[in-house]
Amino acid sequence: MNTLRFTTEQIVWQEVPGEVSLAFLFSGCPLRCPGCHSADTWKKGIGQALTVEYLKGRLKRYRGLISCVLFMGGEWLPQELEKMMAAVAEEGLKICLYTGLEGGELASLSNGLTSRITYLKTGRWRAALGGLDSATTNQRFTDLRTGENLNHLFLKNIPIVKAA
Numbered sequence: 001m002n003t004l005r006f007t008t009e010q011i012v013w014q015e016v017p018g019e020v021s022l023a024f025l026f027s028g029c030p031l032r033c034p035g036c037h038s039a040d041t042w043k044k045g046i047g048q049a050l051t052v053e054y055l056k057g058r059l060k061r062y063r064g065l066i067s068c069v070l071f072m073g074g075e076w077l078p079q080e081l082e083k084m085m086a087a088v089a090e091e092g093l094k095i096c097l098y099t100g101l102e103g104g105e106l107a108s109l110s111n112g113l114t115s116r117i118t119y120l121k122t123g124r125w126r127a128a129l130g131g132l133d134s135a136t137t138n139q140r141f142t143d144l145r146t147g148e149n150l151n152h153l154f155l156k157n158i159p160i161v162k163a164a
């Protein structure tokens with residue numbers, strides 16, 4: 001059935017640097033990355049349905065408190081997700097999408113989606129390379145407004161080079 005379903009809804013601060021985000025974790029991800037932190041959400045059809053009506057209600061409740069909406073995990077049914085993004089855009093909020101897709105697979109993101117997305121995280125979870133807080137990660141966090149790679153905002157323990 002063409003319904004987006006989510007298992008978790010929460011306010012997050014770290015997943016999108018500089019933004020306070022309302023995050024929805026979708027169920028049904030088909031990518032099956034070994035070591036995925038959300039493997040309990042892989043099963044299709046679990047979780048609560050995300051409808052435009054429900055989303056609008058949440059955006060109204062958090063008006064003035066959030067700056068961004070983050071969609072992550074799962075298989076995000078592009079046509080349904082476009083409807084959600086349109087509702088978010090009506091509120092004047094930024095939009096972030098986390099996807100495990102990478103390389104040529106990203107061609108499946110329609111213009112309707114990419115034209116609305118502010119921040120896009122791409123790439124599967126590969127434990128040996130680490131996530132966005134690793135200098136060796138395969139994942140990319142991009143500001144689609146400028147094309148800038150913002151991975152550096154996630155790096156921890158950056159060595160401080162003192163002036164001589």
Ligand code: SF4
Pocket residue numbers: 029030031032033036037038039073074099100101124125
């Ligand atoms: S893409 Fe993300 S949600 Fe899907 S299996 Fe990989 S790490 Fe898990």
